[in-house]
Amino acid sequence: MNRRVTIAYLAGLGLLLLAPNFIYPILVMKVLCFALFACAFNLLLGYTGLLSFGHAVFLGSAAYVTGHALKVWELPTLVGLLAGTVAAAALGWVIGSLAIRRQGIYFAMVTLALAQMVFFFFLQAPFTGGEDGLQGVPRGTLFGLDLANDINLYYLVAAIFSASFWLIQRTIHSPFGQILKAIRENEPRAISLGYDVAKYKLLAFVLSAGLAGLAGATKTLVFKFATLTDAHWHTSGEVVLMTLLGGMGTVFGPLVGATIIVTLQNELADKVGSLVTVIMGAIFVICVLAFRRGIVGESLALYKRMIGQKT
Amino acid sequence: MTEIFGVPIQALFGQLMLGLVNGSFYAVLSLGLAVIFGMLNIINFAHGALYMAGAMLAWMGMEYLGIGYWWMLLLAPICVGLIGIAIERLMLQWLYKLDHLYGLLLTFGLALMIEGLFRDLYGVAGQPYSIPEEFAGAFNLGFMFLPKYRAWIVFASLSVCLLTWYMIEKTRLGAYLRAATENPQLTQAFGINVPLMVMLTYGFGVGLAGFAGVLAAPASQVGPLMGSNLIIVVFAVVVIGGMGSILGSVVTGLGLGIIEGMTKVFWPEASATVVFMIMAVVLMIRPAGLFGREK
Numbered sequence: 001m002n003r004r005v006t007i008a009y010l011a012g013l014g015l016l017l018l019a020p021n022f023i024y025p026i027l028v029m030k031v032l033c034f035a036l037f038a039c040a041f042n043l044l045l046g047y048t049g050l051l052s053f054g055h056a057v058f059l060g061s062a063a064y065v066t067g068h069a070l071k072v073w074e075l076p077t078l079v080g081l082l083a084g085t086v087a088a089a090a091l092g093w094v095i096g097s098l099a100i101r102r103q104g105i106y107f108a109m110v111t112l113a114l115a116q117m118v119f120f121f122f123l124q125a126p127f128t129g130g131e132d133g134l135q136g137v138p139r140g141t142l143f144g145l146d147l148a149n150d151i152n153l154y155y156l157v158a159a160i161f162s163a164s165f166w167l168i169q170r171t172i173h174s175p176f177g178q179i180l181k182a183i184r185e186n187e188p189r190a191i192s193l194g195y196d197v198a199k200y201k202l203l204a205f206v207l208s209a210g211l212a213g214l215a216g217a218t219k220t221l222v223f224k225f226a227t228l229t230d231a232h233w234h235t236s237g238e239v240v241l242m243t244l245l246g247g248m249g250t251v252f253g254p255l256v257g258a259t260i261i262v263t264l265q266n267e268l269a270d271k272v273g274s275l276v277t278v279i280m281g282a283i284f285v286i287c288v289l290a291f292r293r294g295i296v297g298e299s300l301a302l303y304k305r306m307i308g309q310k311t
Numbered sequence: 312m313t314e315i316f317g318v319p320i321q322a323l324f325g326q327l328m329l330g331l332v333n334g335s336f337y338a339v340l341s342l343g344l345a346v347i348f349g350m351l352n353i354i355n356f357a358h359g360a361l362y363m364a365g366a367m368l369a370w371m372g373m374e375y376l377g378i379g380y381w382w383m384l385l386l387a388p389i390c391v392g393l394i395g396i397a398i399e400r401l402m403l404q405w406l407y408k409l410d411h412l413y414g415l416l417l418t419f420g421l422a423l424m425i426e427g428l429f430r431d432l433y434g435v436a437g438q439p440y441s442i443p444e445e446f447a448g449a450f451n452l453g454f455m456f457l458p459k460y461r462a463w464i465v466f467a468s469l470s471v472c473l474l475t476w477y478m479i480e481k482t483r484l485g486a487y488l489r490a491a492t493e494n495p496q497l498t499q500a501f502g503i504n505v506p507l508m509v510m511l512t513y514g515f516g517v518g519l520a521g522f523a524g525v526l527a528a529p530a531s532q533v534g535p536l537m538g539s540n541l542i543i544v545v546f547a548v549v550v551i552g553g554m555g556s557i558l559g560s561v562v563t564g565l566g567l568g569i570i571e572g573m574t575k576v577f578w579p580e581a582s583a584t585v586v587f588m589i590m591a592v593v594l595m596i597r598p599a600g601l602f603g604r605e606k
Binding site: 051053098099101102104105106108109110112113114116117120121123124233237240244273274275276277278279280281282283284285287288289292 | 348354402405406409411412413415416417419420421422423424425426427428430431539540543544546547549550580583584586587588590591594595598
């Protein structure tokens with residue numbers, strides 16, 4: 001079993017490295033950024049049971065900070081990425097410590113409202129460029145490689161994604177991750193077992209915000225701009241949809257969900273115009289009503305039923 | 312011209328009035344959310360979209376059928392309420408046994424669908440809707456001009472809130488409703504049709520949103536995006552007030568509207584964010600909300 005899993009992972013990695021030979025690299029990079037975003041979100045929703053409805057704000061703020069660091073301060077690329085990630089994690093700490101004071105539905109509303117507050121701040125602040133966004137962010141170089149070349153950048157993005165994915169995996173399977181799952185399943189019991197639940201929730205929130213920030217920082221590098229859309233609540237809704245569609249609480253679910261949604265948006269954008277929103281809404285409704293475990297979750301359940309294991 | 316804190320008194324009262332108007336909308340919308348939440352345990356994300364639908368229906372009635380403001384003030388909320396009943400019967404009713412978050416996700420999807428549909432049909436630009444003749448013009452109060460229509464918005468919203476309060480707290484139907492909120496199984500055992508009440512509650516709650524939409528139509532441009540930004544502020548209002556009491560929602564809604572209006576006078580840059588800042592402070596001091604109970 002374990003060997004099969006290893007082979008599967010290696011195959012996935014191989015696919016990742018070969019992908020730009022077959023598909024337009026910018027699209028794959030976009031998918032990877034959103035997949036990382038969704039994986040970070042899933043860490044919170046799927047494994048801790050916290051539905052944050054304002055996660056786009058971490059994507060957006062990191063995008064702005066990285067863009068600003070690279071364009072205005074002319075810092076090296078890696079430092080810029082790091083700055084964005086740290087900024088998002090710090091913002092995550094502030095928003096998280098307020099939001100974890102409420103639970104369930106209120107948590108979702110609080111995160112949404114706080115994210116909207118930051119959004120309005122970005123709308124007015126001079127360094128974001130308002131409606132126009134921050135444009136013309138240079139990609140810079142890395143170890144002497146020019147990142148303006150899409151293929152070079154692709155391998156950097158693939159490395160960032162793989163490392164983050166591995167980190168999330170490790171977190172989920174660590175004792176820390178087990179405690180998060182315990183909180184998700186039964187919070188009062190976790191408290192009665194002596195765990196400082198608030199601390200664990202906050203740490204999970206900060207970790208998730210930081211990784212979402214890394215996704216946003218990488219996205220700025222790929223598209224060479226940061227816009228208000230990144231921080232808008234529509235984007236927060238999208239990441240919820242990606243995770244839900246792929247399967248929350250599964251390792252590969254967010255990856256699958258992000259791939260489908262990004263590709264779909266890419267394909268449909270020119271054809272149906274604003275009906276894209278309607279389609280996204282419809283997918284939401286269908287997911288909630290018909291298959292709540294998502295594509296990966298339902299497939300796993302089906303597989304287990306076929307080999308006669310109880311789910 | 313008289314001034315208070317260096318602000319012309321007319322501008323001050325003008326903003327105060329605008330704040331009251333916004334506050335009335337917050338009050339009606341958060342009241343609808345609270346009624347729905349009490350019964351269904353669902354936060355209705357589609358509330359903003361249905362508010363927008365109410366306004367669009369009023370506009371469409373005028374544009375295509377020539378139905379005037381007063382009839383639409385009655386008809387649009389009923390239509391929105393019927394849409395709500397359809398939503399409850401077809402979708403929401405399957406989710407009651409699940410985690411409450413699914414209700415939020417489902418209504419979020421619905422909000423996207425409704426908003427996207429209207430956007431596809433009418434574009435993002437707003438449509439003008441004229442103020443009914445009876446309310447054109449303004450009262451001269453001596454120290455300021457009070458546009459008649461704004462006064463009507465505040466009056467109508469508060470009347471609806473008061474009526475809702477009376478219905479829930481003082482009538483037999485309201486007593487059933489409160490009983491069903493407290494303990495659905497037991498209420499059902501007494502022979503009261505709880506699923507029917509749940510359905511009607513949702514219809515009524517979103518009907519309130521539709522009513523607010525029609526009220527808002529002449530006061531602002533009628534456009535597909537008018538609901539989505541408002542609903543997030545209303546969420547913050549709900550978090551600040553807590554969903555414990557009806558009067559609590561009304562007081563919180565009005566109060567925050569006024570505070571927002573005053574912020575526009577004294578610190579314009581913060582007027583879009585002041586409600587969220589207050590929410591952050593309330594979360595630090597009194598996490599359950601001003602009128603909420605810690606569960």
